[in-house]
Amino acid sequence: MDKLVIAGRSYASRLLVGTGKYQDFAQTRAAIDASGAEIVTVAIRRTNIGQDPNQPSLLDALPPSQFTYLPNTAGCYTADDAIRTLRLARELLDGHDLVKLEVLGDPQSLYPNVVETLKAAEVLVKDGFKVMVYTSDDPIIAKQLEDIGCVAVMPLASLIGSGMGILNPWNLQIIIDRLNVPVIVDAGVGTASDAAIAMELGCDAVLMNTAIAGAKDPILMASAMKKAVEAGREAYLAGRMPKKVYQASPSSPTAGIIGT
Amino acid sequence: MITLHINGQPRQFTGVMNLVELLASLELVGKRIAVEKNGEIVPKSQHPTTPISDGDQLEIVVAVGGG
Numbered sequence: 302m303d304k305l306v307i308a309g310r311s312y313a314s315r316l317l318v319g320t321g322k323y324q325d326f327a328q329t330r331a332a333i334d335a336s337g338a339e340i341v342t343v344a345i346r347r348t349n350i351g352q353d354p355n356q357p358s359l360l361d362a363l364p365p366s367q368f369t370y371l372p373n374t375a376g377c378y379t380a381d382d383a384i385r386t387l388r389l390a391r392e393l394l395d396g397h398d399l400v401k402l403e404v405l406g407d408p409q410s411l412y413p414n415v416v417e418t419l420k421a422a423e424v425l426v427k428d429g430f431k432v433m434v435y436t437s438d439d440p441i442i443a444k445q446l447e448d449i450g451c452v453a454v455m456p457l458a459s460l461i462g463s464g465m466g467i468l469n470p471w472n473l474q475i476i477i478d479r480l481n482v483p484v485i486v487d488a489g490v491g492t493a494s495d496a497a498i499a500m501e502l503g504c505d506a507v508l509m510n511t512a513i514a515g516a517k518d519p520i521l522m523a524s525a526m527k528k529a530v531e532a533g534r535e536a537y538l539a540g541r542m543p544k545k546v547y548q549a550s551p552s553s554p555t556a557g558i559i560g561t
Numbered sequence: 562m563i564t565l566h567i568n569g570q571p572r573q574f575t576g577v578m579n580l581v582e583l584l585a586s587l588e589l590v591g592k593r594i595a596v597e598k599n600g601e602i603v604p605k606s607q608h609p610t611t612p613i614s615d616g617d618q619l620e621i622v623v624a625v626g627g628g
């Protein structure tokens with residue numbers, strides 16, 4: 302079987318999904334079920350003191366026994382804040398050590414700050430975390446993150462939440478060719494073809510949130526993304542035919558054409 | 562009466578001596594939370610024995626939807 306292996310654990314689905322921006326937990330759950338994802342990202346935030354403590358929580362909608370949680374550091378702009386957030390996440394999730402590190406550069410672009418990301422990754426890996434790291438599509442930084450000991454490197458396709466698709470397939474290709482750990486396109490996927498292209502390039506998986514949650518029908522889009530990731534993976538494994546510029550090749554026999 | 566800074570907001574409490582008593586007064590006992598006191602994470606097992614005193618800074622976090 303063709304499985305995604307991250308930090309020694311294997312997964313049947315190559316689609317990882319976020320849990321933000323949905324109308325409610327019922328829609329979150331329905332979309333994630335339709336996506337077939339096994340790994341789901343979550344954010345860590347201050348609890349609202351004073352609100353009804355019995356209102357439903359994300360952990361009720363998506364029991365950690367059924368999904369692999371990937372707590373993130375969304376909203377962190379320094380290595381220190383990201384490290385602090387993930388230590389709280391590990392305490393919150395009973396010692397769970399698989400995490401998504403992202404250190405952002407500014408709130409307008411949400412572009413990764415790779416200097417702070419490298420610093421945080423060093424500390425977290427030494428502290429025993431299994432770090433899946435969001436980064437730019439810079440192949441040198443991606444390799445450095447692998448060398449530090451990150452268990453997966455997750456370059457952007459385009460800006461978080463932009464839906465702009467894969468802007469630099471050549472950089473992604475270099476990263477895929479040079480790294481040994483799984484390469485997961487994270488951020489920027491807008492529609493199913495973007496996910497398929499990422500997988501055809503040879504990415505090990507795709508992580509998305511807004512492309513599903515921001516669709517008119519999130520549950521139908523989740524299903525589309527599941528199929529796109531599977532189709533892209535199969536096409537990659539099958540090995541596409543070579544492109545032939547200005548050189549057509551008929552699919553039907555050239556002999557026995559009537560009238561010749 | 563003591564004043565605690567919880568998630569950045571000052572709040573007054575009476576009769577709260579340790580972390581479990583504080584969480585009980587906030588109706589958070591048994592909830593999936595993580596607590597930091599004065600910048601240090603307090604493991605769940607240490608909640609009953611962690612003293613709370615005037616001026617303590619606490620962060621109480623939960624998991625929410627995110628990408």
